[in-house]
Amino acid sequence: MTDTTMTPTVDAPHGGWNRAVVREVMHPTSRLVMIHLEVDHHMPHMPGQRYVVRLTAQDGYTASRSYSVASAPSESLVEICVERVDDGEVSTHLVDVVEVGDELEVRGPIGGWFAWDGVTPALAIGGGTGVVPLVSMFRYARELDRIDDLCLIGAARTFDDLPYADDIAQGCSVLALSREASPHGRPAGHIRAEDLAPHVEGREVFFVCGSTRFAETASSLLVDLGVPTHRIRVERFGSLA
Ligand SMILES: Cc1cc2nc3c(=O)[nH]c(=O)nc-3n(C[C@H](O)[C@H](O)[C@H](O)COP(=O)(O)OP(=O)(O)OC[C@H]3O[C@@H](n4cnc5c(N)ncnc54)[C@H](O)[C@@H]3O)c2cc1C
Numbered sequence: 374m375t376d377t378t379m380t381p382t383v384d385a386p387h388g389g390w391n392r393a394v395v396r397e398v399m400h401p402t403s404r405l406v407m408i409h410l411e412v413d414h415h416m417p418h419m420p421g422q423r424y425v426v427r428l429t430a431q432d433g434y435t436a437s438r439s440y441s442v443a444s445a446p447s448e449s450l451v452e453i454c455v456e457r458v459d460d461g462e463v464s465t466h467l468v469d470v471v472e473v474g475d476e477l478e479v480r481g482p483i484g485g486w487f488a489w490d491g492v493t494p495a496l497a498i499g500g501g502t503g504v505v506p507l508v509s510m511f512r513y514a515r516e517l518d519r520i521d522d523l524c525l526i527g528a529a530r531t532f533d534d535l536p537y538a539d540d541i542a543q544g545c546s547v548l549a550l551s552r553e554a555s556p557h558g559r560p561a562g563h564i565r566a567e568d569l570a571p572h573v574e575g576r577e578v579f580f581v582c583g584s585t586r587f588a589e590t591a592s593s594l595l596v597d598l599g600v601p602t603h604r605i606r607v608e609r610f611g612s613l614a
Contacts, residue, residue: 424481445512500583
């Protein structure tokens, strides 16, 4: 579903928490869920922004966690992708329990720093579920017919472990798979300078998203390749070591 009259914004959402009705649930693996939400008072997001999901127990206890948006700004349903963290309060509910028709409380879109404007030439590097905001960037670039302005690098253990692997592989110059060769023929191995070096020149902003260890590795590689630190925007989450 698309609404091309909506333009992305980094403004804070008005009105705080909103109701979101679950319209679609997909489990690409037993540990992942993709959820499409119909959000009351929906405002289009900038690719890279996130929503906060709040769960409330019957005794009134609440738990809130952030989830990056995977959908393009023009889509009327907000898509999130959640990886199950064993014993996690919120991810276990979203992955194991949530069904079509359920209602959640959300706040968003939020975040102006890790957001791509669709114009500035960018290199975006994601590990594991850290690719989720990159998928929104890719979908936006495709809609704007500006694929050349966004280079994606996705990292995971295997192709099947990478959420949205097909999207990432389309928009991607490199799939860095640590345990198997990539479909493009890259041998198995962790992300390294040779993966990034051909894609740095001409890029003005660099997005890095993944676990703390992944984010530190990818950021250090960029700095070693001469990228000024003020051009690197980092978001840390996800379990890929
Ligand atoms: C800006 C931002 C965007 C995010 N986007 C996404 C997203 O798109 N998809 C997504 O799945 N998550 C995303 N996260 C992470 C998400 O907000 C939660 O932290 C995650 O779902 C775990 O929450 P929980 O309540 O299930 O676990 P908690 O109850 O908070 O944690 C349970 C235990 O697991 C540990 N733990 C917490 N997170 C992890 C982890 N990732 N790996 C291993 N152990 C962990 C905790 O230290 C604790 O011991 C994002 C986080 C931020 C800050």
